[in-house]
Amino acid sequence: MIRTILLALFSFIVLPTMAQDLEDLLDKEVGPQTDYTSATFKTTRVVNFHSVEQMKAGQLDFRINHRFGKVNSGSYEFWGLDQSTIKLSLEMGVTDWLMLGMGRSSYQKTYDGFYKVRLFRQSSGARNFPVSINYFSSIHYNSLKWDNPNQTNYLSSRFAYTHELMIARKMNERISLQLAPMVMHRNLVPTAVEPNNLWATSIGGRVKLTNRFALNVEYCYVLRPLTQRTDITYTNPLSFGVDIETGGHVFQLFVSNSIGNSENHLIGETTGKWSKGDIHFGFNISRVFSVYRNK
Incomplete structure (x- = not known):
């Protein structure tokens, strides 16, 4: 006892x-330990534009981006399904803070390359930082045949460049928001009154419904000088989508008023109007492979 x-x-x-x-x-x-926020977004895209997410070191992402024609094209075009553009890309995490990518789109036969750098990560604990900040830069090459091959054409006229600063915060386990000011420079513009530089800001959000399902929305406001408007009516891209994760695949299904799938197309060439039914259905497929392990 x-x-x-x-x-x-x-x-x-x-x-x-x-x-x-x-x-x-x-x-x-x-x-004391620092806790870094993870999975602010499901993939490296909110919908069309990049998110603050990056591939981990040694991981390769093979992406298929598909866009159909306008829904208001009618039954003859099967409500846009008879028309489509596609982009294939490879994107890889070189380190946990540096990501590189390249791709080719059937829209204007465009080749592009980019790099994305993680500057700061949202964290708590020993180091408390309220947001994640990434820098993104891309180059785009239009390989369409010249409209007038008899005149003097310059190779440099085919290039466009974008620079973007992404600022995101994971508000809680379900809601994430992102603000991304950006600038695009085009070496050659369609008409003399259009500016070579376009300034824009995208706003994106994600609502996580389950561990494998989320809703996304994305809007980009493009600043166009009133004195330089053309006969073409440009609009701001607005997109709604869902993320569906199935093992090693992530499917993004969405609707958008832009047919472009690269930054230069989205910022500079969106003309669709939601009010008139100029809506494109599209999807992104992401498949991740492990190339090497990060030591």
């Missing part, structure tokens, strides 16, 4: 005290 009582006292008094002393000792040795 005495042994039982002593063992009980030891278990309830001595052991918790020893455990607390050990925990305090570990805290002193290891120091």
